[in-house]
Amino acid sequence: MRTEYIEKLAALMKESGMDAVLISPGEELTFFTGFSPMMCERFQGLFVKQDGTCFYVCNLLYGDQLRSELGEGVPVYTWFDNDEMTEIVDGILEQQGLKGKTIGVNSTAQAFNVLDIAEKSDITFRNAKPLLEEVRIHKTLEEQEYLRQSAAIADAVFLEALDFIKPGKTEGQIMDFLFERMQARGASFVEAIVASGPNASYPHYEGRDRVIQEKDIVLLDYGCAFHEMMSDMSRTVFVGGISEYEKQLYDLVERANAASEALAKEGAWIPDIDKAAREVLDEQGLAKTLVNRVGHGIGYSTHEGPYIKQSNPRRLERGMAFSIEPGVYLSGEIGMRLEDIVMINDKGETEVLNKSPREPMVVCPIEGYHG
Amino acid sequence: MRTEYIEKLAALMKESGMDAVLISPGEELTFFTGFSPMMCERFQGLFVKQDGTCFYVCNLLYGDQLRSELGEGVPVYTWFDNDEMTEIVDGILEQQGLKGKTIGVNSTAQAFNVLDIAEKSDITFRNAKPLLEEVRIHKTLEEQEYLRQSAAIADAVFLEALDFIKPGKTEGQIMDFLFERMQARGASFVEAIVASGPNASYPHYEGRDRVIQEKDIVLLDYGCAFHEMMSDMSRTVFVGGISEYEKQLYDLVERANAASEALAKEGAWIPDIDKAAREVLDEQGLAKTLVNRVGHGIGYSTHEGPYIKQSNPRRLERGMAFSIEPGVYLSGEIGMRLEDIVMINDKGETEVLNKSPREPMVVCPIEGYHG
Numbered sequence: 001m002r003t004e005y006i007e008k009l010a011a012l013m014k015e016s017g018m019d020a021v022l023i024s025p026g027e028e029l030t031f032f033t034g035f036s037p038m039m040c041e042r043f044q045g046l047f048v049k050q051d052g053t054c055f056y057v058c059n060l061l062y063g064d065q066l067r068s069e070l071g072e073g074v075p076v077y078t079w080f081d082n083d084e085m086t087e088i089v090d091g092i093l094e095q096q097g098l099k100g101k102t103i104g105v106n107s108t109a110q111a112f113n114v115l116d117i118a119e120k121s122d123i124t125f126r127n128a129k130p131l132l133e134e135v136r137i138h139k140t141l142e143e144q145e146y147l148r149q150s151a152a153i154a155d156a157v158f159l160e161a162l163d164f165i166k167p168g169k170t171e172g173q174i175m176d177f178l179f180e181r182m183q184a185r186g187a188s189f190v191e192a193i194v195a196s197g198p199n200a201s202y203p204h205y206e207g208r209d210r211v212i213q214e215k216d217i218v219l220l221d222y223g224c225a226f227h228e229m230m231s232d233m234s235r236t237v238f239v240g241g242i243s244e245y246e247k248q249l250y251d252l253v254e255r256a257n258a259a260s261e262a263l264a265k266e267g268a269w270i271p272d273i274d275k276a277a278r279e280v281l282d283e284q285g286l287a288k289t290l291v292n293r294v295g296h297g298i299g300y301s302t303h304e305g306p307y308i309k310q311s312n313p314r315r316l317e318r319g320m321a322f323s324i325e326p327g328v329y330l331s332g333e334i335g336m337r338l339e340d341i342v343m344i345n346d347k348g349e350t351e352v353l354n355k356s357p358r359e360p361m362v363v364c365p366i367e368g369y370h371g
Numbered sequence: 372m373r374t375e376y377i378e379k380l381a382a383l384m385k386e387s388g389m390d391a392v393l394i395s396p397g398e399e400l401t402f403f404t405g406f407s408p409m410m411c412e413r414f415q416g417l418f419v420k421q422d423g424t425c426f427y428v429c430n431l432l433y434g435d436q437l438r439s440e441l442g443e444g445v446p447v448y449t450w451f452d453n454d455e456m457t458e459i460v461d462g463i464l465e466q467q468g469l470k471g472k473t474i475g476v477n478s479t480a481q482a483f484n485v486l487d488i489a490e491k492s493d494i495t496f497r498n499a500k501p502l503l504e505e506v507r508i509h510k511t512l513e514e515q516e517y518l519r520q521s522a523a524i525a526d527a528v529f530l531e532a533l534d535f536i537k538p539g540k541t542e543g544q545i546m547d548f549l550f551e552r553m554q555a556r557g558a559s560f561v562e563a564i565v566a567s568g569p570n571a572s573y574p575h576y577e578g579r580d581r582v583i584q585e586k587d588i589v590l591l592d593y594g595c596a597f598h599e600m601m602s603d604m605s606r607t608v609f610v611g612g613i614s615e616y617e618k619q620l621y622d623l624v625e626r627a628n629a630a631s632e633a634l635a636k637e638g639a640w641i642p643d644i645d646k647a648a649r650e651v652l653d654e655q656g657l658a659k660t661l662v663n664r665v666g667h668g669i670g671y672s673t674h675e676g677p678y679i680k681q682s683n684p685r686r687l688e689r690g691m692a693f694s695i696e697p698g699v700y701l702s703g704e705i706g707m708r709l710e711d712i713v714m715i716n717d718k719g720e721t722e723v724l725n726k727s728p729r730e731p732m733v734v735c736p737i738e739g740y741h742g
Contacts (some may be wrong), residue, residue, distance in 0.1 A: 036576065041478060041674065060662045061575060064702055081644065081664035082681040107412060109482040112498040119497075126490075127483040129412075141632075204432060206409065274453065290429045293452035303412065310453040331435055 001054075001073070002032055003134050010052040012131045019050045019101035021128045026108035027301050028132050035069050037062055043085055043113040046074075047096070050208055051142070055090055056213070086120035093121050104128025133297070133305035138319030141346055143299060146229035147321050150187075151353035154223055154231040155180040158303050158356045159272075164362050165218055165237055168320075171196055172208030178222050187224030191302070195219045200335035204326060214240045214366060219337060223302060230302045231355045232323055233284055234339035238362045241369035249284075249328055249362045256280040256326040257338040257358075260294055260308075266318060266348040271310040279328035286328050295323040300343055320344050372425075372444070373403055376506050381423040382501045384445045390472035391420045392499045397479035398477070398672050399503050405443070406440050408433055414456055414484040415447035417445075418474070456484075464492050474511055475499025484526050504668070504676035512717055514670060517600035518654075518692050519557075520725035522712050525594055525602040528552040529727045529738055536589055536608055536734050542567055543579030549593045552667045558595030566590045571607070571706035572662055585611045587735060590708060594673060603694055604725045605710035610670060612740035621653075621707055621731045627651035627697040628709040628729075631665055637719040637731060642681040648697035666694040669712055676713030691715050692724075 003370060023029050030157040033046065037058075044058035056076045058066050070076060079088035093099050099205040105114055114125050139147060157178055158203065162194040164177050165304040171194040179190045195205040196212050200219040214216060216239040223232035236253075253324045256277040264271050274294040295308030298321050306312060308322055320343070327337030342355040384392060394400050395416035399632050401407040404417065408429075415429035427447045429437050434449040441447060450459035464470050473495045476485055485496050510518060528549055535548050542565040550561045566576040571590035571732075581587060587610040594603035609617065627648040634644050645665040649658040666679030669692050677683060678695055691714070697710030711725040 037573070063662075065573075080662070081678075084682050105482045105486065106482055111476045111480040111482040111485040111496065112478055112480065112500045113483040115476065115485075115496055115498050125482065125486055127486050129483045203411070263627065291434075291451070307452075349539050 005032060006048060006054070008135045009048055009131060010050055010132055013104070014048045014051055016131060017102060017124060017197065018050070018140065019129065020047050021104040021106065022047055022099055023106045024108040024110065025104070028106045028108070030134070031300050033070065037065060038106070041119070043089065045109065049096070049238055056094060056164035058091060066129065071093060075117070082365065086116050089117055089148065090121045093123070093331065097267055098123070100271040102126060106132055122319055126368050130215045131304070136299055137297065137305045139299055139318060139321055139343070143229055144319070144343060144345055146227040147299070147341065147343060147352055150224060150226035150229045150231035151233070153182055153185045153187055153226055154233045156185065156355045158220070158233070161220065161223070161359060165212065165239065167212050167239060167364065169212050170208065171199070171210050177210055178220070182224040187226055188223035190222070191240055192245050193219070195335065198332050198334070199224065201329045201333055203329055203337070212239060215369070217334065217336065219335060221337065221339065225235060228300055230298050230300070232298055232302050232339065232341060233356065234325055234337040235356055236336040238360055239364055240366040241362055242360050247336070247360065252284055252286065253326060253328055253336045253338050254358055257324055257340070261328065261340065261342060262325045262351060264316060264324065264342045264350055266316055266317045266344050269283070270306060270308055270312045270314055274309050274310050281326065286299060289329045290326055291329065294326055297322045316343050316344050318346055375405060377419060377425065378423055379506045380419055382419055383570065384421045384475065387502060388473060389421070389475040389499060390504065391418050391469055392475040392477065393418055395481065397477070399477045399479070399540060402671050403432050404441065409698065410435060410479070414460065414481070416480065416600055418467070423641070426467060428460060443448060443559055444679060446670035460488055461492045464494070469494070471513045475502060477503055501676070507670055507678045508668065510670055510686060510692055510714070511690070514600055515714060515716055517598040517692070518670070518712065518714060519724055521600045521602035522555045522557055522604070524597055525604045526727045527556065529591070529604070529606055532591065533608065533630040533732060533734055536583065538583050538610060539587045539736065540583050541579065542570070542581050542648070543575060545589070546579055547593070553595040558597055561592035561594035563592070564590070566706065569703050569705070572700045572702050572704055573706065574700055574708070586619065586740070587606060588705065588707065592708065592710065599669070599671055601669050603669055603673050603710065603712060604727065605696055605708040606727055606732065607707040607709065609731055610735055611737040612733055613676060613731050613739055616733065620705070620736050623652060623655055623657065624697060624699055624707045624709050627727055628695055628711070630724060631695045632713060633696065635695065635713050635721055636689060637687055639687045641677060641679055641683045641685055641687065644679050644683050644695070652688065652699065660700045661697055662700065665697055668693045671724055687715050689715050689717055689719050
């Protein structure tokens, strides 16, 4: 159990008037407890109270497993399929002094169960996702160091990937190559998007079947966990050569990325960072193709606070780490993205953690081809 | 779009005083629309209104995909990362006449998003999972026929598996065998638990690594989709032979299963069916080891209504299909389960869809071994 983070959460609850926070299985539960069980439709979760004590509620099916995972310090209460869940939970909340109180929920809490409990036990449930993000938004010295090392793994693998990408390979083969090479360097969790040709125009492309062609664009977006700290970088690679039009678009994306990174200083107003990239893209009227935020925080998970978007009115602080990833996406035609992780370190300096080349990289050049 | 089921849902909304139902991505959305997109932390879902009309709300990132999947009839509204989501959704709900109204939620709706929307737009959200289950709780003639065929695939594969299970095979190899054989018979979705030795004592065992030993018990629990209708059966297999103690436990489980199946007639009171199995198990004081309900409905998903448990006070009706799966589980020691799918058909007759042997099956007998 990460008790120092439980204490931070308890302090934040006090500030925001929550008497407890419910953390259902998922990444947030793993962060606090070191494990996360399967979750089916049966209500379960860890309750953290404002005084820093915790208890767990689950179905009888999972009781033994939870007790052995959580150990002595955290009581585990169970309900049985033949009981009415809300009646049993009502008794538990009564015993824990939470009936009629305000309880926050994490990102995986199931609305249908929470609403049933609210009705039965007169609970006011509220969104506690921002609190759970705030708890770990300022990275410790150790977390900062692992973020650097995680980014270094991604960088090293990029250079290796440049030798691997060739016409005839599938997107899936390139993904598997990235996975293997990150794992070979000690990464414990790996993820990747490899989007080639028109597929690069979909920011969240999920396929792996297209075969790389000569003169393709290949967008790589990947990362891994190293000592629990995630990396996440994107580079756009040109197969055979780069056309004038591609060069022009790439230059725009690179300058958009540079404009946001230049503003990412301690104390910077986050909405301005999003805006800076869009202003560059709008030199060509292309800001509207950037359909997502310019960046997201990173650490124990790939997406966490602080989100780099105009609807996040706050300033950058020491210990924050986040992506800067503007792109241009012309649906079904062409897409490019340049993504680095940026960190405001403990001295208040800005570090761009990814050191991979920013210039357009051409692999397998075709003699005489300039697009 | 399954319009006949949308109409059923609309009628149920009227009865229960809901003005709309929100269906976020997952199996329930696939059921109604034929597809389900990825869901991240960004709010999205299909709203079905009491008048049977629908609209979809999602992040701009997913807008194009959703429009192409949903076609002309369903308007898709998007919000952008740089907007405050709740403000945009508030405008949409206002336009759709839903501000201040009561909206039901499905099983994947995220509590944190729903609570934020409730606060901003004065919505009363309620659990609509029971409505979504009710919509399809009575299987049509066609669904009944595919349930039979899906069960027949599982039965056929069981006989093949008896030749495959041997000391030295891993649980994972047996799982893969079940998957391949079901797929070879036309199944489009396959799932399995293979729990050997002490692992059989955990009803929801998830491993695949243990190597089968002589004198093991191997619990198989598996099924597949055939024309969208799921099968789900469990059999307990004895490697080398069966001891007197095992025979005695198995006999108890078999009689518990038979007792519940004997009661499963049109009009039967569901809590009695659960109770019947437990009464048999309690001849040996073992009802308390059955930590889950005796059964669950089945159809488009493996677990749906009607749940066969004492906290489900209703009667069996024509068209209902469900599992009967009592077991005995002595944690870390021994476990057994016997599961069939039972259906009340359109004539009101009870059909046990699984025809696999009920007697204890011994594979690779050891000469002279009787436990």
